[in-house]
Amino acid sequence: MTLRVDIWSDIACPWCFIGKRRFEAALAGFAHRDDVRVTWRSYQLDPSLPERYEGSEQEYLASVKGMSSEQVGQMLGTVSEQARTVGLEYDWDRLVPANSLRAHLLLHLAAGTGGVDVGAVKDDLLSAHFLRGEAISDPEVLVAVGGRHGLSEEAVRTAMEDDRLHAEVLGDFNTARSIGVTGVPFFVLEDKYAISGAQPTELFAQALQKVWEEAHPAPRNFITLDSDGDAPACGPEGCD
Template sequence: MRVEIWSDIACPWCYIGKARFEKGLAAFAHRDDIEVVHRSFELDPNRAKGDTAPVIDMLAAKYGRTREEAQAMEEHVAATARSEGLGYRTEGRVHGSTFDIHRLLHLAKDRGHQDELLDLAYRANFAEERSVFDTDVLVRLGVEAGLGEDEVRAVLADGSAYADDVRADEREAAELGATGVPFFVIDRRYGVSGGQPADVFTQALEQAWQGRVLTPVGTAAAAACDADGSCEIPPA
């Protein structure tokens, strides 16, 4: 059975949702029979390469908040991430175009290292002092994930490499009705939207495995990042 996950490296709820999904998968009896595929979804597809801004400034502008309020928003997300055992920096991070990262993830998929690269990229973006919008950082992440340095540099230097694959994923997400990420599709029959609790993912996997007639499940307050780049905090 296949699980496809649409996400963006810039989305904190995708970072958290991946951790929760993996906990839900670990509790699923048939976890060894599940194939997980990560697919591309850019929250800011019109942002030019090299156009970066501090995350706090971006949040303040997007939501019409003060920098102090934006910082508080980040602290809330950070607390949620840390409750899942994830590292999360609330200062010093930047926001930018994730198109090159998605292209590199498609190369990693072809080479059997997609999940490793995604984990490294999330960690670099949210927990470490490394900007994933820097080409040299992306090269190092690719090599750490098991890719060849020359091949990584060649893909990053050629803006057309894997570009069609990224766009195809994004078109497919739209066709499936995804308006935000993370978005999980189980066996092409069942969708789970947002960073749901781990037990929701376990339940969804169990229902899909049993071959039931399925409808979407989950908590209404599950957090996600919308297609316009908004990453809402669910109500308490």
């Protein structure tokens, strides 16, 4: 029996990258990790964001959150500190604010293509956005990412206009709304337990163990108490 984990996240979400690293660290130390099936679900923090915002990440955040430049700088500083704890060095100056819809289409293409590690594609997209300063809405960037994971240029370009993949992405958005997701990352284990946010690795590890034990209860081990010699008893062939 597998343990199902659905993860809603956005490529344009710094905490989603941190949460991914923390969850994967917990999974790496989980005894039954080979029996865990992870499904990456799509979510957009800002569907109205243009394909490419004409300005910096700091300017974008200040405009949408109504914060001062100083407040945005403090917020990004806090995020950067947490990112470093999982080996990530965010480059806010190079980051290109861009709509993430096409990146989600690439992820759904990867999920429907046999032999492709969707988690690795997700990692590559997050790295493109937060570490390499690439526009995740740019088809050329997506073709390059897809190519590194065995997806052809034709398949990636076709995916950008694929109605079926669009429907799948929108389906993830709608499911998120229906279960009350208001922020990401958001983890759902076995459709029963939810974990919101980039929680510590230890919490993810505890959740995996708890859900596994509930699904696979340990057999009862009785200690037999008996006097010297066999006591009278009944069995399939009769009674003593």
